[in-house]
Amino acid sequence: MGWETWFIVTLSRTLAYGTPLLLATLGEIYTERSGVLNLGVEGMMIMGAYAAFSTAYTTGSPWLGIMVGALVGGAFSLIHAFASITLKANQVVSGLSLTMLGLGLSGVLGRGWEGRPLPVSIPEITVPGLSKIPFLGPMLFEGQNLIAYFSILLVVVMWYILYRTRIGIAVRAVGENPAAADSLGISVNKVRYLCTIVGGILAGLAGGYLSVAYRPAWTEGMTGGMGWIVIALTIFAFWNPAIGMLGAYLFAALYHLSFRLQPWVSPELLKAMPYAFAILVLIAISRGTLQKKMGAPAALTLPYSRSEE
Amino acid sequence: MRGIVKRFPGVVASDGVNLGVRQGEIHCLLGENGAGKTTLMRILYGLYQPDSGEILLAGKPVKITSPSVALAHRIGMIHQHFRLVSTLSVEENVILGVNEGMGPFLRLGKTRKRIAAITDEYGLSVDPKAKVWQLSVGQQQRVEIIKALYREADILIMDEPTSVLTPQEVDQLFATLRTLVDDGLTIVFITHKLNEVMQVSDRVTVLRQGKLVATLPTSQTDKPSLARLMVGREVVFRLEKNPPQQGEKLLQVSRLHTLNDRGLPALRNVSFEVYGGEILSVAGVSGNGQTELAEVLTGLRKATSGRILLGGKDITNRSAREITDDGVAHVPAERIKMGTVSNMSVRENLILKDYRHPPFSRGIFLNYKKAEANARRAMAEYQIAAPSDSSAAKLLSGGNIQRMVLARELSGKPRLIVAVHPTYGLDVGATEQVRQVLLRQRERGAAILLISEDLEEVMALSDRILVMFSGRVMGILDAEEAEAGEIGLMMAGVQREGVRR
Ligand SMILES: Nc1ncnc2c1ncn2[C@@H]1O[C@H](COP(=O)(O)OP(=O)(O)O)[C@@H](O)[C@H]1O
Ligand SMILES: [Mg+2]
Numbered sequence: 001m002g003w004e005t006w007f008i009v010t011l012s013r014t015l016a017y018g019t020p021l022l023l024a025t026l027g028e029i030y031t032e033r034s035g036v037l038n039l040g041v042e043g044m045m046i047m048g049a050y051a052a053f054s055t056a057y058t059t060g061s062p063w064l065g066i067m068v069g070a071l072v073g074g075a076f077s078l079i080h081a082f083a084s085i086t087l088k089a090n091q092v093v094s095g096l097s098l099t100m101l102g103l104g105l106s107g108v109l110g111r112g113w114e115g116r117p118l119p120v121s122i123p124e125i126t127v128p129g130l131s132k133i134p135f136l137g138p139m140l141f142e143g144q145n146l147i148a149y150f151s152i153l154l155v156v157v158m159w160y161i162l163y164r165t166r167i168g169i170a171v172r173a174v175g176e177n178p179a180a181a182d183s184l185g186i187s188v189n190k191v192r193y194l195c196t197i198v199g200g201i202l203a204g205l206a207g208g209y210l211s212v213a214y215r216p217a218w219t220e221g222m223t224g225g226m227g228w229i230v231i232a233l234t235i236f237a238f239w240n241p242a243i244g245m246l247g248a249y250l251f252a253a254l255y256h257l258s259f260r261l262q263p264w265v266s267p268e269l270l271k272a273m274p275y276a277f278a279i280l281v282l283i284a285i286s287r288g289t290l291q292k293k294m295g296a297p298a299a300l301t302l303p304y305s306r307s308e309e
Numbered sequence: 310m311r312g313i314v315k316r317f318p319g320v321v322a323s324d325g326v327n328l329g330v331r332q333g334e335i336h337c338l339l340g341e342n343g344a345g346k347t348t349l350m351r352i353l354y355g356l357y358q359p360d361s362g363e364i365l366l367a368g369k370p371v372k373i374t375s376p377s378v379a380l381a382h383r384i385g386m387i388h389q390h391f392r393l394v395s396t397l398s399v400e401e402n403v404i405l406g407v408n409e410g411m412g413p414f415l416r417l418g419k420t421r422k423r424i425a426a427i428t429d430e431y432g433l434s435v436d437p438k439a440k441v442w443q444l445s446v447g448q449q450q451r452v453e454i455i456k457a458l459y460r461e462a463d464i465l466i467m468d469e470p471t472s473v474l475t476p477q478e479v480d481q482l483f484a485t486l487r488t489l490v491d492d493g494l495t496i497v498f499i500t501h502k503l504n505e506v507m508q509v510s511d512r513v514t515v516l517r518q519g520k521l522v523a524t525l526p527t528s529q530t531d532k533p534s535l536a537r538l539m540v541g542r543e544v545v546f547r548l549e550k551n552p553p554q555q556g557e558k559l560l561q562v563s564r565l566h567t568l569n570d571r572g573l574p575a576l577r578n579v580s581f582e583v584y585g586g587e588i589l590s591v592a593g594v595s596g597n598g599q600t601e602l603a604e605v606l607t608g609l610r611k612a613t614s615g616r617i618l619l620g621g622k623d624i625t626n627r628s629a630r631e632i633t634d635d636g637v638a639h640v641p642a643e644r645i646k647m648g649t650v651s652n653m654s655v656r657e658n659l660i661l662k663d664y665r666h667p668p669f670s671r672g673i674f675l676n677y678k679k680a681e682a683n684a685r686r687a688m689a690e691y692q693i694a695a696p697s698d699s700s701a702a703k704l705l706s707g708g709n710i711q712r713m714v715l716a717r718e719l720s721g722k723p724r725l726i727v728a729v730h731p732t733y734g735l736d737v738g739a740t741e742q743v744r745q746v747l748l749r750q751r752e753r754g755a756a757i758l759l760i761s762e763d764l765e766e767v768m769a770l771s772d773r774i775l776v777m778f779s780g781r782v783m784g785i786l787d788a789e790e791a792e793a794g795e796i797g798l799m800m801a802g803v804q805r806e807g808v809r810r
Contacts, residue, residue: 165413169401173394180392183356184406184456185377295396306356 004135010256011139016214018252019148020045020206024230025237025244026151026158027202031077033162033239034195035175035299039095040080042227043102044200048073048207050106053218054113062122062216066147066208073204074197076102081196085189088303103221113218121216122147122209145213147205152245159241171195175297178304188304203227225275232278238295251277313362315348322348323359324519330464330497332367335490337506337527338499339539340516341594341762346499347389349516350466353497354386355379377406385457389468389499391449395442399435399452400424403459427458431485447478454485465489466497471505483509501539501594503532503801515539536797540764550748553772556585557620559756560606560725565615567605575601577780579615583725583756588747590759590771590788594800598780599760600642603729606758607639608632619725633662638723640714642730642760644707648714651703655695656684658702659717687716692742708739715746726750729760744770764793778802 024041031038038044048069056065076098083094127141162168173181174191182188206226211218229251237244254277258270315323322345330336338346351357353364355373363370366382373379379386393402404420424437433451441449450470457465471479486496486509500506506513507527515522515538522538560583569575575598583589591599604610606617608629617625624632633639641647649658660669660680668679684698691712695705702710711731719726728747732740747770751757761767767774767788774791776783776799783799 161413165415166404166408167413169397169405172397173405176396177392177394180394180402181405183354183376183386183388183392185375185380186406298396 006260008135008139010253010260012143013256014249014253015140015144015148016252017255018249019151020209020214021226021230021233021252022151022155022245022248023147023209024203024206024227025233025248026154026241027199027206028230028234029237029239029241029244030158030162030171030195031199032234032300033175033297034171034192035178035297035302035304036081036084036192036196036199037091037095037301038077038080038084038098038196038199039092039231040077040098040102040227041199041203041230042223042225043099044073044076044203045102045207045210045223045227045230046106046221047076047102048204049211049222050110050113050207050218051204052208053118053211053216054110056118056120056212056216057113057116060120062118062120062212065212066122066205069208069211070201070205073207074201076204077196077200080200081193084303085192085196088305091301091303099227107220110218110220114220116218118212118216122213147209147213155241155245162241172297175299178299178302179306182304182306203230206230229275229278232281235296236281239297310349310353311363311365313349313352313364314360315345315352315357316360317348321519323352323362326362326516326519326521328514328521329524330495331512332495333490333493334511335486335496335498335509337510337513338497338516339501339503339506339513339535341501341539343518343762344516344539345519346516347468348519350386350468350497350499353379354384354466380460380462383461383463384466385460385462385464386466387450387453387457387468387470389470391453393441393449393452396440398438398440399444399455400437402441402452403437403456407460423459424455427455431458431488432481433485447474447481450474450478450482462494464495464497466499468499469501470498471500471502479505501801503535503539503798503803506535507532532798532801532803533794536801537794540793540797550770551752553751554586554754556587556754556756558582559585559620560758561616561618562606563616563618565602565605565617566613567601567610568613569601575780576605576612576615579777579780579782581775581782581785583758585724585754585756586751587772588751588757588759588770589785590761590767590774591777592761592764592767592774592796592800593777595762597777597800599777600729601780602777603639603642603727603758603760606632606725606727607637636721636724638718638726640711640718640726640728640731642733644710644714645703649702649710652701654699655688655693655702655705655713656680656698658713659684659687659698659720662717663721683720687713687720691716691746708742711739711743715743719746719750722753723755726755726757727760728757730762731759732761732763732766740766764796767796768793776800 024045028038028041051072052065052069055068056062080094080098083089084091122145124143124145131137131141162171170181170186170191174186174188178188207223210222233244233247233251236247254273258273261270310326310328313323313326326349328349340346348357352359353373355375355378364373371382373382400417400420403424421437428434433455435444435448435451441452444452470482474482490496498509510527512524512526513535514524515535517539563580565576565579566574567576579602591602593599601610605612608627608631611626616623619635619637622635624635645651650661660683663669664675669676681698687693688695688698693709693712693716695709702713705713731747732743747757747759759770768791771788774786774788774796776796778800779802783804
């Protein structure tokens with residue numbers, strides 16, 4: 001294989017594998033921006049993946065499947081929203097429980113579906129015209145599916161909403177200083193619920209992408225720790241959707257390289273590479289002072305109530 | 310506001326208050342700390358719901374169930390601790406939560422024009438694109454005022470707005486407030502400073518312990534009578550107390566300076582002495598340097614200059630442990646957070662200070678038998694009511710927690726006792742007992758520095774009274790001759806004659 005082809009394939013696969021990471025990271029960015037830490041991403045993704053696959057298999061429509069996956073992810077996130085916003089429970093505990101619940105539940109429900117291939121998956125498309133561009137064409141406009149392009153559009157939209165609209169100002173204010181937002185008549189809990197649900201929907205969508213587009217089949221635990229990478233990417237992104245896109249693709253490239261470099265480097269080492277990256281990011285930024293400097297939402301993980309101050 | 314009642318666990322913060330504010334006036338709400346000023350205004354702003362009573366605006370009863378309802382009635386409130394989002398820009402803070410049509414989309418051009426119009430008219434200059442964290446406290450307050458004006462507030466509530474300002478900024482603020490009322494705004498101005506009432510208000514309402522004491526036109530009253538209304542006319546209750554037996558000079562503080570958590574001066578040139586066998590009280594409105602003074606004396610905060618001598622030995626900026634070992638006991642203001650480890654047992658809490666020394670330690674091990682015996686003795690002597698000496702401290706009531714802290718701190722016969730708000734929030738019985746314990750320590754010959762905001766307690770317990778204001782010593786009075794009115798004035802920043810700054 002010539003280096004050109006090698007490069008094209010690498011980048012094209014990066015785009016494909018980066019898409020679910022990007023979707024779920026965008027969602028978690030919104031959730032955390034409103035002051036809610038949801039460690040249940042893995043659980044919401046796997047539930048989305050299972051729901052999307054079983055729906056697509058039964059109805060024969062992968063599009064319906066992926067939509068149901070998104071809805072199930074959103075519904076699943078309500079558990080975390082209720083526990084952490086309404087009941088003011090510890091968000092770390094609640095999020096971890098959600099992950100465990102999702103993995104367990106999808107494992108039980110999915111037992112009968114294991115190993116069946118999906119007859120119709122979301123088609124890969126070739127963008128007419130653009131795919132003829134040398135080099136860039138086959139890299140970006142061939143063999144991708146619509147969801148990949150949708151996720152890039154979503155980056156732009158979500159960035160704009162967060163930084164350039166009233167909604168975004170309200171979301172950032174609620175995550176930074178909920179008392180200030182409350183004093184101005186903004187419902188802190190409503191904003192937090194909505195942002196948590198956005199996170200759930202996007203995680204469910206990411207899961208659905210995995211099971212009906214990326215690898216159209218159901219395997220137990222098929223998200224393989226992606227949800228944790230998403231948590232790391234959210235911090236890596238400084239809670240900014242644009243940097244989130246960069247991070248998702250960077251990680252996806254590392255992941256893909258770990259396959260490509262196998263003839264030369266020990267595969268175990270390569271497999272560990274992306275996770276080492278995630279751990280390094282987490283270590284580098286989980287040091288309190290640094291996290292503050294990086295602009296973590298000041299009220300992240302803190303429940304809000306009016307009379308307690 | 311008519312017949313407003315608001316209860317919190319253990320206190321009636323508003324006790325049937327009837328407050329009338331006229332359109333176009335600056336109305337001061339005056340009262341000591343805890344008098345219920347903030348609570349009353351939070352009710353008006355919809356942050357708290359009253360247990361009973363009603364609110365009338367222009368004669369019509371209204372239900373203010375949340376801040377958005379208050380804002381819709383054009384009531385704005387500037388909280389004592391500003392409510393700004395520090396990572397957002399000034400203009401983003403101003404438009405936060407405002408609905409100006411256009412759905413979610415911003416029209417920053419229009420917003421900037423309106424902000425500019427407001428800032429020009431009232432001299433509130435501030436850069437709309439700056440992030441709030443970059444601004445000084447005075448500028449942040451301007452942003453809060455701009456926020457209220459942007460929402461076209463007719464009634465503006467300001468909760469202790471001057472507490473964070475420099476004197477120059479205060480003058481500027483007062484000038485702004487005058488222009489605002491000239492333009493028809495109504496301002497409710499919360500304060501505990503008499504000077505400000507006289508300087509800025511048209512009328513004044515005095516609150517004491519949740520009750521409205523009086524509403525007066527400012528022109529028909531003066532500082533001494535307001536001080537008396539604020540502090541209370543009741544005859545000061547004096548405890549049975551033996552005449553002082555002044556011993557040797559145990560604590561000498563000279564020219565002490567320190568900074569508060571925000572890096573601003575908290576103590577300025579503070580000098581005083583405490584002798585064995587006397588109680589010296591530090592009186593003052595909270596936030597005038599008392600907390601910082603206690604922290605510097607007990608090694609919890611660094612002095613920036615000055616000297617602290619304990620029985621002739623320099624203990625300035627020594628560690629808390631060294632100071633404790635030198636015989637200084639600390640009864641902290643936050644008895645639950647700082648005075649105890651709430652998940653540890655009573656027995657363990659009682660040896661927190663001495664666990665490193667025999668008889669409680671044996672090498673790296675603890676001698677639980679001795680700790681248990683110690684706990685039994687302390688529980689009997691100080692009447693600590695707990696299920697057993699192994700129950701967790703968090704199960705105890707406030708009074709018992711304080712008795713436990715006293716038992717621990719007073720063991721080993723300290724030379725100096727620094728007691729901060731030792732009876733705050735305790736019931737009458739526990740209060741009485743804590744005061745008796747302090748008096749017993751005084752008889753024993755200990756030097757006691759009592760920091761309290763409760764004037765009655767200060768008058769009843771102390772031999773001498775030091776009044777602090779804005780980090781400075783306003784004067785030291787002999788308790789026998791002191792009058793509540795005079796202390797109140799000094800607490801409000803009126804210098805006593807013959808005292809140098
Ligand atoms: N949210 C609350 N929960 C419990 N007690 C409160 C609360 N807010 C105020 N209080 C109590 O109500 C009383 C009045 O407080 P506040 O209105 O803040 O007084 P002020 O503003 O005059 O200093 C105090 O005893 C205070 O401890
Ligand atoms: Mg107050």
